[in-house]
Amino acid sequence: MKQAIASICGFVIFAASMIAVVLHLFPVGDPHLPGYADFVPPSVSKEMVPIEGNSVALRYNRETAYDIGVSSVIAGVILDYRAYDTFYEATVLFTASIGVLTMLSMTGGGKKE
Numbered sequence: 044m045k046q047a048i049a050s051i052c053g054f055v056i057f058a059a060s061m062i063a064v065v066l067h068l069f070p071v072g073d074p075h076l077p078g079y080a081d082f083v084p085p086s087v088s089k090e091m092v093p094i095e096g097n098s099v100a101l102r103y104n105r106e107t108a109y110d111i112g113v114s115s116v117i118a119g120v121i122l123d124y125r126a127y128d129t130f131y132e133a134t135v136l137f138t139a140s141i142g143v144l145t146m147l148s149m150t151g152g153g154k155k156e
Contacts, residue, residue, distance in 0.1 A: 050145055057138055064131070 103120055111119040121129065 046145065046149065050142075053138075053141070057134070061131075064127075 103116065103124070107116045107119040107124075108114065111123050113119040
């Protein structure tokens with residue numbers, strides 16, 4: 044009984060945190076959201092690109108070193124810009140593994156008496 048209550052409480056906490064995250068997302072189709080563009084190396088100045096779109100890739104390539112203060116753009120993007128995404132992926136994997144372990148412990152883990 045205690046395992047079932049703990050599982051339900053864990054699910055409620057996880058579901059509430061996911062709902063809170065979804066409520067803070069931008070609406071779908073918002074024209075102010077950044078899009079994706081072709082790769083432009085950081086050595087290319089803003090003046091060399093005639094039409095600068097509202098681009099995530101362009102901003103990452105040009106401003107990551109200044110925003111975060113790291114020399115590796117990849118490490119900066121993964122550890123700073125995408126930290127919440129990585130955290131929630133790890134949370135989903137952890138929750139799934141706990142669910143499987145809980146189900147196995149409820150059935151006796153496949154042991155025959």
